[in-house]
Amino acid sequence: MTTPSTGPTPPPAGVPAGGSHVVARIGKPHGIRGEVTVQVHTDDPERRFAVGTELPTSAPSGSGVPRTLTIRSARNHRGIWLLGFHEIPDRTGAESLRGTRLLTPDDAADHTGWYADELAGLPVLLPDGTPVGDVAGLELGPGQDRLVVTLHDGHTASIPLVEAIVPVIDNSAGHVVIDPPDGLLDLGR
Template sequence: MTSSAPGHVVARIGKPHALRGEVTVQVHTDDPEGRFVVGATFPTRAEAGSGVPRELTLASVRVHRGIWLLGFEGIPDRTGAEGLRGTRLLAPEESEGGEGDAWYEEDLVGLAAQSPDGEHLGEIVALELGPAQDRLVVRLASGREALVPLVEQLVPTVDVEQGHVVIDAPPGLLDLGQ
């Protein structure tokens, strides 16, 4: 896959947990035990003007009922944790390479969707984040929308610079939901 993202998404911060500044995270790494260690520092990607620091350092890590809970230096309470909601934790640049590619919705929306032979299929209108994998929302030429799992087998090319994605959909995938 072709990528222009600056870092791979390791996790997406969810809601606060309890009162001590911990947050739940949606894990996007195959090695959470290796990545989430006290003292690890992660570059962040958040909404402009959100006030989220450019990087966060882990102060605490634990798993509670199968959910990863992380605490960060400088985030002492629930109010601070709430301000982190939706922030993406990125892999530090020196460790990039093993995580797969990552894109942000703003990178993908508006890209043309085409088949492997170059046929115009439609346009990417959204990215839905899912627990197992993310999905592209494609507005087809017919006006209908289709969901395409953002996995290399189905989306072998994402070329932000050239303005298109290649969707190698098996028969019927783009017809689901008709």
Template sequence: MGLVQIGGWDNRRVSVLVARIGKPHSLRGEVTVQTHTDDPDGRFVPGAVFATEAQPGTGVPRALTLRTSRVHKGIWLLAFDEIPDRTGAESLRGTKLFADEGEAGDDADDDGWYEDELIGLRAVDPAGTELGEVVGLDIGPAQDRLILRLADGTEAQVPFVEAIVPEVDTESGRVVIDPPPGLLDLGRE
């Protein structure tokens, strides 16, 4: 799982994405979540505080305190102290929840990158030919995807897996993309 730095938090702190909120579940403010952690039992404990990332104008608080958690038919349901009802829960749809991982540095995940470290990297193929630029990171349920702006101005999504992205070199400002044939053409007409 890649590391993500939350704007406004202490820059020496590392936060990781642990869930993305889905739809409301009950009248009491519960929401479904898509988990992005390998330890939901350890993360989703009452009293845990999560930083949030939501669309501007939604009114979502910058942090949410977990009131309850449970699994229903294989889906995690969470409720927060700040969200008392279904109307409030509806405003959370699409919100990302982040947990503080402590100090960056020696304890940081060596295989992770801050999203801000990836954005702006030049994307090149294994021969060094310029493909475009990394403009985003989309966290998905099965795998994350780099969002590239290609040389012709179109965007492409590339699975952020070692087989397709064999090298990320933030020092030199580049990422090597070895896409299977046609991957960068998906979505173009």
């Protein structure tokens, strides 16, 4: 379990503390043409991942990952986003991107959705509107990111950040809706 923080979750190593937001984390390669799976951290992937968009990257120093990647292709394949980049022509190059975070500038003029670092403090509700706690932050994991929620009884729950369990993140309305399977909120008690 993660100890609840009193403020926004600090950025992971290599992610700027200000000026940018993480919009996705690159996962494993898909196919032989340099496509990768991504874990999405934005409410509008169609716009964020439009062909031709240049996204700054955050990767460990010396990893060889380009500082900027230009989207060559973007598609949703069976519920998983696949991205191809002009700079990455093959599977070998795609493998080198694993774990890289894709960023977007803080000053995006048309921002109306959410970024991971804006979630801290939002109330968390069940689908019927019952409040269960507040977002403490986001755990960025190698295989699955999790929403960290401080429950009203003081315990902390790690909620897998997948649409089936976290169907609504509404930053403008100021809340998150979760639909946890039985027992998920009881883990760690």
